[in-house]
Amino acid sequence: MCGFVGFVPARPGARPDAALVDAWAADLAHRGPDATGRYEDARGVLVATRLAIQGDARSDPPLVSGDGRFVVAFNGEILHPAAQSLRRLVAAAGQAVPDPAAGDGRLLVESVAALARRPGGLDGPSLLVLLEGGLGAVAVLDRE
Numbered sequence: 001m002c003g004f005v006g007f008v009p010a011r012p013g014a015r016p017d018a019a020l021v022d023a024w025a026a027d028l029a030h031r032g033p034d035a036t037g038r039y040e041d042a043r044g045v046l047v048a049t050r051l052a053i054q055g056d057a058r059s060d061p062p063l064v065s066g067d068g069r070f071v072v073a074f075n076g077e078i079l080h081p082a083a084q085s086l087r088r089l090v091a092a093a094g095q096a097v098p099d100p101a102a103g104d105g106r107l108l109v110e111s112v113a114a115l116a117r118r119p120g121g122l123d124g125p126s127l128l129v130l131l132e133g134g135l136g137a138v139a140v141l142d143r144e
Contacts, residue, residue, distance in 0.1 A: 003031030004048035004061065004073035006139045013042050021045055031075075035060035039071045044141050048073035055103015062141075063105045065113040066095065069143050072112055076136025078104040085130050086111040093117050112140055 005024045007016045025036060025047045032049025039046045039062045048061030054077075062073040078086065083100075086107050090097050093114035098106035111130065116122040127138070 002048065002050050002061070002075040003028040004046060004075060004137075004139055006044060006046045006073070006141070008044040008141070015040075015042075016045060021047060025049075032061075037061040039064070039141065041143065043143060046071055046073045046139055046141055050105075052103075053077070055105060056101060058098075059103030059105030061105065063109040065109045067113050069116065070109060070112045071141040071143065072105070072109040072138065074105065074108055074136070074138040076104075076138075078107060078131060082130060082132040083107060085132070089130065090114045108138065116142075 005028060007021075009015065021038070021040070025038065028047060028049045029036065032051045034052040035050040035057070037048050037060055046062045050059070050061050052059075062071050064071050083104070087097050090107070090110045095110055095114055098110055112122060112127065115126055115130075122140075122142070
């Protein structure tokens with residue numbers, strides 16, 4: 001099973017100790033032996049591991065949206081009905097719909113970007129409703 005951990009500073013620009021982030025990654029290693037990734041900037045840190053059940057390396061974590069705005073880590077699976085809804089959402093936003101062979105992660109990160117383009121922008125409840133119960137957990141870091 002995949003895993004992730006994140007840090008968003010209470011004070012702008014505060015960062016966790018690098019050794020702490022390395023320890024997080026080590027603690028997650030058993031949860032995702034197929035890929036480990038780390039994203040870090042002034043807005044936060046995401047460390048994620050992947051157990052590759054489906055999809056290829058295009059879903060290795062953490063995932064950055066095509067527009068570069070969002071970084072996403074997740075654990076779980078997007079079920080077929082939710083995947084169809086998300087593909088329609090991405091297409092309606094004028095974005096390229098990810099190849100299904102790329103895995104759930106690519107679809108999820110582009111869906112987050114598509115939701116952000118809708119009136120009212122991105123909010124957690126909108127994303128969860130679209131996922132229709134298929135996903136285990138998700139973390140989204142907005143780089144703007």
